[in-house]
Amino acid sequence: MAPHDGKSVMEEFMASETEKRPISTIVIIIAMQTEALPLVNKFQLSEDPNPTFPKGVPWVRYHGIYKDLNINIIWLGNDSVFGVNSVGTVSASLVTYASIQVLKPDLIINAGTAGGFKAKGACIGDVFLASDIAFHDRRIPIPVFDLYGVGLQQAFSTPNLLKELSLKVGKLSTGDSLDMSPEDEASIIANDATIKDMEGAAIAYVVDLLEVPAIFIKAVTDIVDGDKPTVVEFRQNLAAVTAELDQAVTQVVDFINGKSLSEL
Amino acid sequence: MAPHDGKSVMEEFMASETEKRPISTIVIIIAMQTEALPLVNKFQLSEDPNPTFPKGVPWVRYHGIYKDLNINIIWLGNDSVFGVNSVGTVSASLVTYASIQVLKPDLIINAGTAGGFKAKGACIGDVFLASDIAFHDRRIPIPVFDLYGVGLQQAFSTPNLLKELSLKVGKLSTGDSLDMSPEDEASIIANDATIKDMEGAAIAYVVDLLEVPAIFIKAVTDIVDGDKPTVVEFRQNLAAVTAELDQAVTQVVDFINGKSLSEL
Numbered sequence: 001m002a003p004h005d006g007k008s009v010m011e012e013f014m015a016s017e018t019e020k021r022p023i024s025t026i027v028i029i030i031a032m033q034t035e036a037l038p039l040v041n042k043f044q045l046s047e048d049p050n051p052t053f054p055k056g057v058p059w060v061r062y063h064g065i066y067k068d069l070n071i072n073i074i075w076l077g078n079d080s081v082f083g084v085n086s087v088g089t090v091s092a093s094l095v096t097y098a099s100i101q102v103l104k105p106d107l108i109i110n111a112g113t114a115g116g117f118k119a120k121g122a123c124i125g126d127v128f129l130a131s132d133i134a135f136h137d138r139r140i141p142i143p144v145f146d147l148y149g150v151g152l153q154q155a156f157s158t159p160n161l162l163k164e165l166s167l168k169v170g171k172l173s174t175g176d177s178l179d180m181s182p183e184d185e186a187s188i189i190a191n192d193a194t195i196k197d198m199e200g201a202a203i204a205y206v207v208d209l210l211e212v213p214a215i216f217i218k219a220v221t222d223i224v225d226g227d228k229p230t231v232v233e234f235r236q237n238l239a240a241v242t243a244e245l246d247q248a249v250t251q252v253v254d255f256i257n258g259k260s261l262s263e264l
Numbered sequence: 265m266a267p268h269d270g271k272s273v274m275e276e277f278m279a280s281e282t283e284k285r286p287i288s289t290i291v292i293i294i295a296m297q298t299e300a301l302p303l304v305n306k307f308q309l310s311e312d313p314n315p316t317f318p319k320g321v322p323w324v325r326y327h328g329i330y331k332d333l334n335i336n337i338i339w340l341g342n343d344s345v346f347g348v349n350s351v352g353t354v355s356a357s358l359v360t361y362a363s364i365q366v367l368k369p370d371l372i373i374n375a376g377t378a379g380g381f382k383a384k385g386a387c388i389g390d391v392f393l394a395s396d397i398a399f400h401d402r403r404i405p406i407p408v409f410d411l412y413g414v415g416l417q418q419a420f421s422t423p424n425l426l427k428e429l430s431l432k433v434g435k436l437s438t439g440d441s442l443d444m445s446p447e448d449e450a451s452i453i454a455n456d457a458t459i460k461d462m463e464g465a466a467i468a469y470v471v472d473l474l475e476v477p478a479i480f481i482k483a484v485t486d487i488v489d490g491d492k493p494t495v496v497e498f499r500q501n502l503a504a505v506t507a508e509l510d511q512a513v514t515q516v517v518d519f520i521n522g523k524s525l526s527e528l
Binding site (some may be wrong): 054055056057058079080081082083084086087088089090093094097098101119130135137138139140141142144147148175176177178179181182183202205206210211231253 | 318320321322335343344345346347348350351352353354357358361362364399401402403404405406408409411412413415439440442443446447466469470473474475495520
């Protein structure tokens, strides 16, 4: 989220002023209901009775005031045809775009579970703050298009938050499949990723376009380069790891409360 | 685009009235500038001097009146970091969502080039109208999630248009890679697809959510199951095939002019 070229002096000034005032509105984007509901309860949020988003979309907004923060948890919702959580990059990018348009957040947090690579030091239950985010399933073997496909982005820098909380730091790689093909694996290795999810890079793309700072908190449910099948391990650990995730998100929100972006 | 359950009688009535009045506003979503500009010239459209979309997004709107139609061509634009066309599902889904919110089109046309499968009867330069659209790179091997990942949608039915124009009909499969991995190939075969692109299914997902009819016109630049590498063939044929595509889109627009949705 480095400043873009071509900004006017006034825009730079406004941006630096925004960085100095306390953070007020945050949007927490969560793909799965299992991940979202404990946090909704923790922050005592309630579901928006008025439609925040256009008719037809499945996205659910929970909001409320927690300490000095206006907190919005946006869950991607259940697909209207299949009834399962609307996971993946298309859904996540749309929610991020719509949330920024409607809620104008100071900060976006993408929280969720992820696969981890033990070869890069990830263990079940670890909670990571992503430093870099990229795609691993957008192979466009034409010069420059290849880099666009990877779409490398950096998360908003939060050195003080990292010093305070015991979160691991790692690179996140995103793709629309829960499994990992050999081609995905090669791209994940090229991305130097420690964790793998299904939404992060899409959210990072949208917040970069619209210049909203974002951080990515990911808890490891399964070891991708381990012995157990991803689906089995994911299901086995989802509940316990979600508790770790929710604790970490609460700590992050408590740390954010009362601080400006430049103090994170 | 079948009617969703839970519609009120009034909503059904309004929808049927919309189907009866002449189509007024159309949005044509095009990924690549090479594909868009000949049509912009053909319909004598001009670039919108006022920003249609939020600051920061690369999407470019060309609009104007052609015969009795208010035509908008939305090109996905150049990525601000890499300078290449913003191809792919994330970009396409965002543009579709934003265009529907701002322009409230009666009909969306997604026009573009595609790879074709000779085993399914596709030849270079063929122009297809897609009957069904699905994803081939969203593998989620959990029951029901697997179907959500495939995300099968049907295009708006246009029997009269098909009778009038000499377009082929085939199923379209979408993924974010220009190449095709063995896993992609298996999914494309399962999707029974004749053509392969990088945007269609994402656009189909959004128009289904927001209940806007959409059709998909795809011209074949390269034979995926042929001898030549996709990238070489794609580049070799892009200009010539774009001319075929533009001719077909013009024929479709001329056919649409003065007709209602139910007459297509």
